[in-house]
Amino acid sequence: MSSFSGLRIGLGHDVHALVPDRKLILGGVEIPHEKGLLGHSDADVLAHAISDALLGAIRGGDIGKLFPDTDPAYEGANSLKLLEAVASKVRSDGFEIIDVDSVIAAQRPKISPYRDAMRENLARAMGVSVENVGVKATTTEKLGFEGREEGISASAVALLCRC
Numbered sequence: 001m002s003s004f005s006g007l008r009i010g011l012g013h014d015v016h017a018l019v020p021d022r023k024l025i026l027g028g029v030e031i032p033h034e035k036g037l038l039g040h041s042d043a044d045v046l047a048h049a050i051s052d053a054l055l056g057a058i059r060g061g062d063i064g065k066l067f068p069d070t071d072p073a074y075e076g077a078n079s080l081k082l083l084e085a086v087a088s089k090v091r092s093d094g095f096e097i098i099d100v101d102s103v104i105a106a107q108r109p110k111i112s113p114y115r116d117a118m119r120e121n122l123a124r125a126m127g128v129s130v131e132n133v134g135v136k137a138t139t140t141e142k143l144g145f146e147g148r149e150e151g152i153s154a155s156a157v158a159l160l161c162r163c
Contacts, residue, residue, distance in 0.1 A: 010057030027118025040069035044079035101134035111137035
């Protein structure tokens with residue numbers, strides 16, 4: 001067996017539609033915008049993608065399995081609290097979070113002014129150092145649903161170790 005047998009990688013991806021009369025929350029940061037993301041919880045696509053990456057690495061399904069949108073207990077839920085619960089499950093399954101990297105795809109709003117606060121929120125929720133959390137953003141050059149400002153997506157990858 002390889003000396004890397006304790007390492008696991010997980011990939012997460014999430015998408016939510018942009019709608020009026022909702023707050024836009026990304027990485028636990030409320031961003032001023034004329035639309036917000038539609039979802040059962042606060043619809044934080046970044047926290048959801050990272051949660052799914054962590055769960056994928058431990059072969060734990062996805063956040064919909066842990067926190068179903070049919071359960072009224074999670075209506076309006078703070079996605080950072082859900083991420084905190086996922087990180088706790090990761091640790092209880094015997095893994096350590098080594099590194100997480102992510103990308104948000106959105107035509108607007110501009111993400112860079114909020115990146116550091118997002119990284120801090122996500123790191124705190126996962127119980128890791130902010131240096132171990134990457135957040136990037138891209139537009140889609142006005143292509144696709146993100147480019148038409150119909151929604152926002154996020155993808156994440158997580159590296160875990162059973163050390």
